Each structure stands twice: as structure tokens, then as C-alpha cells.
Amino acid sequence: RVLTPTRRIVHENDAISMVVAGPAGPVRRASRMSSANIQLRHAMRRLLVLQLVLTTIVALSGFVWQGLIAVRPALFGGASAMVGTLVIAWYGRRAERAGASVTRNASLIYGSAIIRFAIVMVLLFVGIAILRLQPVWLFAGFIAALLAQMILTALVPETKTWRAKR
DSSP states (O other), X not given: OOOOOEEEEEEETTEEEEEEEETTEEEEEEOSOOHHHHHHHHHHHHHHXXXXXXXXXXXXXXXXXXXXXXXXXXXXXXXXXXXXXXXXHHHHHHHHHHTTOHHHHHHHHHHHHHHHHHHHHHHHHIIIIISOOOXXXXXXXXXXXXXXXXXXXXXXXXXXXXXXXX
């Protein structure tokens, strides 16, 4: 009879470890996720929520100003920026799995910037050329979502200390 191990996640002081129940009792395995990685994930979630809120505000103002014709482009522009944020988050997780390899992490960072740029450009092209969305509202939603990155960078305490060191 084969027993499959049960897994449970334990949170201690912002570090996460996994407890695996084996035949000799519970065995604790440390996860690779440090408190810095947890903070990064929380910052990415806050960024996505703020991007969604600002994009919704632009879409609602477009609805008040020009009606439904402005809502879809604003939401599409904001969604394009959010897809770029998700690409960065996905590459961040890949860098987390790569460990402390500097060359691997550097190549992932540069690769993610190039892929993010390409994906966002393709989405904006699709919105303007294929879906025939109004460019003014498309870029308004896109800029609002990008503005969320600047706002979050100004509000996060870790970035304030980093900027002060420069």
C-alpha cells in the first residue's frame, strides 16, 4: 500500500515552509520563498488592483463624457498594461525558481522587458487596427494603468529608501 504524503503550508515570520507528512512523522522542508519574494508578490497584487481601479475610473469618465463608445477602448488599454504587468510577474516567478544565478536572473529580466514591450505593442496594434477602437480612449486607459506603477512606486516605503540612497 502506497501512502501519498500530505502537504501543508506553514507561515512563520514571513517565511514559508512546507510540512510533509512522511512515514516517520512530519518533515519540514524550507521553501525558496523569502520575505523579499513575498513582499514582491504583494506589491504585484497591489499594482494590479490599482491598475484595475484607475482603468475603471477612466472607463467611467469616458462613459460619462462620450457614452459606451469610450468604455471598451479604455478597458482594453488598461488590460493591455495589466497583461504587461502579469508578464513581469510571471518572469519574476521564473527568476525566483532560478535561484541566485546572476546571469540567469539578468537574462530573465532583459527577456521579460523585451517580451512585455512586444506583447503590449501587439495588443495596442490589435486594439487600434483590428478592433477599430478609439485611440484616444485606448491610450487613456493604457496611461492610467501605467500611472498606477508610478503611484505605487512613490507610495511603497522600500522604494523611497532606495531612491534616497541614489
